[in-house]
Amino acid sequence: MRMSDQAFNRLSVLKKLRAAEPISRTDLAQISGLNGGTITAIIRDLVERGLVIEERLGSATRGRPKLNLRINPEGAFVVGATMSENGQLCAEIVDLRGQSVSSHSAPAPPTRSLEDLAQAFCRTIAEAIAASPIPRTAISQVGIGLPAIVVSQTGMVELFETFEGAPFAFAEAIERELRIPTRIDNNNNILARSEHWFGDGGVDDFTLVVFDLGLGGTRYQAGQLLIGSHGIEAEFGHTKIVPEGGRPCHCGGRGCLQAYSSVSAIVYQACELRGEPQPAIDQLRSRFGEVVEAVQAGDPDMAELFARAGRLLGRGLANHVNMQDPERIVVLAKSRDLIDLVSPPFFAALHEDTLPVLRDGDRVTFKQMDDSAYARGAAAMVLEQLYQFR
Ligand SMILES: [Zn+2]
Numbered sequence: 257m258r259m260s261d262q263a264f265n266r267l268s269v270l271k272k273l274r275a276a277e278p279i280s281r282t283d284l285a286q287i288s289g290l291n292g293g294t295i296t297a298i299i300r301d302l303v304e305r306g307l308v309i310e311e312r313l314g315s316a317t318r319g320r321p322k323l324n325l326r327i328n329p330e331g332a333f334v335v336g337a338t339m340s341e342n343g344q345l346c347a348e349i350v351d352l353r354g355q356s357v358s359s360h361s362a363p364a365p366p367t368r369s370l371e372d373l374a375q376a377f378c379r380t381i382a383e384a385i386a387a388s389p390i391p392r393t394a395i396s397q398v399g400i401g402l403p404a405i406v407v408s409q410t411g412m413v414e415l416f417e418t419f420e421g422a423p424f425a426f427a428e429a430i431e432r433e434l435r436i437p438t439r440i441d442n443n444n445n446i447l448a449r450s451e452h453w454f455g456d457g458g459v460d461d462f463t464l465v466v467f468d469l470g471l472g473g474t475r476y477q478a479g480q481l482l483i484g485s486h487g488i489e490a491e492f493g494h495t496k497i498v499p500e501g502g503r504p505c506h507c508g509g510r511g512c513l514q515a516y517s518s519v520s521a522i523v524y525q526a527c528e529l530r531g532e533p534q535p536a537i538d539q540l541r542s543r544f545g546e547v548v549e550a551v552q553a554g555d556p557d558m559a560e561l562f563a564r565a566g567r568l569l570g571r572g573l574a575n576h577v578n579m580q581d582p583e584r585i586v587v588l589a590k591s592r593d594l595i596d597l598v599s600p601p602f603f604a605a606l607h608e609d610t611l612p613v614l615r616d617g618d619r620v621t622f623k624q625m626d627d628s629a630y631a632r633g634a635a636a637m638v639l640e641q642l643y644q645f646r
Contacts, residue, residue, distance in 0.1 A: 400438065
């Protein structure tokens with residue numbers, strides 16, 4: 257799904273302006289690569305809509321005063337909301353610059369129904385707005401990130417492992433109650449948007465890999481998130497990496513990358529080696545901590561699980577580089593220990609399996625994940641909408 261040229265130009269001008277403000281129109285034309293006439297028309301439109309303000313510099317006594325452009329932070333406000341792993345719902349109010357104005361959190365519902373979850377989000381968002389200095393009428397959109405398979409264009413939750421009632425029209429349920437346009441998306445896409453808007457550099461061409469309980473991947477190209485023809489993001493974790501006799505995956509397939517390179521895969525394999533039963537989902541993180549401790553105490557079998565997770569992820573991303581050659585790849589993980597254990601074998605395998613002409617040691621960065629990225633990413637998703645279509 258591609259946006260119109262006009263919307264694309266407006267979005268790219270606003271993103272450049274946000275990164276470089278305050279900036280003169282001439283400099284903005286230069287960094288955006290658009291011609292003067294196009295920039296002038298876009299800026300006039302954005303000023304009329306109240307999204308951009310022109311600011312007079314000093315008191316010019318002669319000639320035309322020099323003007324600088326800025327994003328009008330009060331041009332619009334949005335809400336970014338998300339659900340944390342410990343069962344809290346968080347809502348953050350963000351201005352047009354992407355800066356947080358206020359935030360609020362409340363516990364998720366005790367039931368496992370998607371309808372109740374939507375209602376709980378409505379309450380948390382309404383409370384966040386009431387507790388903030390921003391009137392409800394000034395909130396343009398709501399963005400919600402969920403750890404689920406979601407079709408963002410329709411607002412449907414298609415599959416949510418820990419909640420019942422899918423498929424469920426989640427965005428519509430929130431809109432009906434709050435009367436504010438609402439968009440939802442999968443958490444991996446939300447993290448990619450956060451990286452694109454708030455990460456260092458704001459790169460337009462990158463792949464984000466989330467190495468957590470599962471393994472997710474999201475691709476940004478030409479400043480836009482790529483959504484597949486089925487409306488969901490690519491499922492990098494389910495690319496097949498071991499051809500025969502591969503480990504079973506929860507998707508029903510075998511040999512998936514996620515069955516080796518994910519926190520849950522490392523824990524499940526450690527339990528198999530020790531002859532212990534598989535732990536429940538809510539035990540995975542504490543059990544993972546125990547496996548890390550075993551490696552640090554010198555257990556070679558546990559160390560090999562991390563080495564293989566790193567090697568196979570390196571091979572999987574080398575395949576991705578050989579096909580798509582993204583400018584940057586960011587791998588997010590919650591645990592610093594995981595990053596330290598996985599990255600040496602990862603980089604060795606990535607180098608070996610990448611076509612020599614495409615080898616670039618600086619392309620991939622491992623980063624420790626910050627939970628606040630979810631709410632910011634959800635806000636960035638709706639800011640992108642405002643920037644394009646308002
Ligand atoms: Zn799979």
